[in-house]
Amino acid sequence: MNAPAAFTVDDGTLRFSGAMTLARIGDLPTRLDRIVEAPRAVDLSGVERMDTVGAWMIHRLVRDHDVRVEGASKDAQRLLEQVGKxxxxxxxxxxxxxxxxxxxxxxxxxxxxxxxxxxxLLGFFGDIVISTFGMLTHPERIRWRAISRQFEVVGVEALGIIGLMSFLIGVVIAQQGAVQLRQFGAEVFAINLIGRITLRELGVLMTAIMVAGRSGSAFAAQIGSMKLAEEVDAMRTIGVSPMEALVMPRVIATVILMPLLGFYSSLIAIVGGGLFSWLSLDIPPITFVSRIREVVPITDLWVGLLKAPVFGVIIAMAGCFQGMQVEGNAEQVGLRTTAAVVQSIFLVIVLDAFFAVFYSAIGWV
Structure with a gap:
């Protein structure tokens, strides 16, 4: 067994001996503190073993009294250097x-x-284009059952909330328009406002925002959960393309259903505005419908319907892209889901502004 740590003072030099380890150091630090005269050097030639506790003690002497170390073995010298760092x-x-x-x-x-x-996103869009071309040239690769399931999730199950939202928006537009136009005795022109703004902008735009928050987030969460469970990697291993099995059914369903949902939303908003006009402005439904047919050109309908598929591509692409980026832990699923909703809504609004400028340039105003 190693001898306990000890020291002697010889002509200003502290000579240590024994094992300078935690188990054998004893009251050595207390005895060192009692030394009145600062040492000029430290001799470690008699030390049998040293750990970090002993090295720290020697380092303190060197640091506080600026003394040199003599007789240290290579291991002891290396330990002193590490403690000093x-x-x-x-x-x-x-x-x-x-x-x-x-x-x-x-x-x-x-x-x-x-x-x-x-x-x-641009690279992911390229993958979608390539997969679309491949599915068009090989129709047997189209997964009709998955597409029909997404029809139900994106379209049928969303009819209730989209209808309620659109109805209330139609009521709000009619009420606010009537309040402002009443100052000029022109409440009847609230019908123009209801018809044109719902068919051109709000019907499709609010539907896109609702689909982004409802379906886009679901796409990101579903694919992200599969990515965490390594199901996507397993699909690649057995030769199944995740783009064709997971992404394309969602993209196809959203692109097809967005014009239908946008048209449905516009009709419900017009119904809500017509009901408010009937009850509050005493405008009969027949008059309301006739006025709508007179003041709303067919181009307004096309303006809304042509934007809808583009919005559908953006929403599905953002949701699936963020889902594919999930890695690491479950927290990523929530972060990527939030990012999917924010990105899709932002891009939808940016593209809506672009379409507004484009339609104005070609005369569809």
Whole structure:
């Protein structure tokens, strides 16, 4: 067994002996503190063994009294060097960054992330185009059962909430329009407002936002959960394309159903506005319908319906893309689902503004 740690003072030199370890060091630190005269050197030639506790004690002597170490073995010297490297003030809190640099850094990081996401979306759109071409040239690869299931999820199950939302929007448009037009004695022109704004903009736009929040988030959560469970990798292993099995049925269903849901939403909004006009403005339903037919051109209907499939592609693509990006842990599913909804709504509004400028340029106003 190693001898207990001890020391002697010889002509200003501290000579240690024994095992300078936690188990054998005893009251050596207390006895060292009683030394009045600071040593000039430390001799470790008699030390049999040393651990980090002994190394820390020697390091304190070297640090506090600026003495040299003699007779240390290679292992002891290496241990002393490692302890010395770790003897630095611990910063509990990071240094405060100036607000300008912090905000600039956050903006830069957000811009880089937005660029990466856009690049990923464009690549994912390319995969969708390639898969669409492959399915058109090989119709037997189309998964009709999966598409019909998505028809039910995206379309049939959404009729209730979309109808309620559209009805209330029609009522609100009629009420607010009538309040403002009453100042000029032109309440009847509220019918123009209801018909044109619902068919051109709000019918399809509000439907797209509702589908993005309802179906786009579901796409991201479903595919993300499959990605975490490694089901997507298993599909690739057995030769099944995740694009054709998971993504394309959702994209096809959303593209086909968005014009139908948008038209349905516009009709329900017109019904809500007509009911309010009948009850509050004393405009009979026959007069309301006749006025709608007079003031709403057929181009307004086409303006809304032509935008709907593009919105459907954006919503399905954003949801499936974010679902495919899930990796690591379950928290990613929630984060990617939120990102899918935010991205799809943002892109839908941006494209709606683009369509508004485009239709104005070609004269569909």
């Amino acid at each position: 770790l003897d630095s003030p611990l910063q509990m809190r990071p240094e405060a960054t100036p607000s300008f640099f912090r905000v600039t850094g956050q903006i830069g990081a957000a811009a880089v992330q937005a660029g990466r996401t856009l690049h990923g």
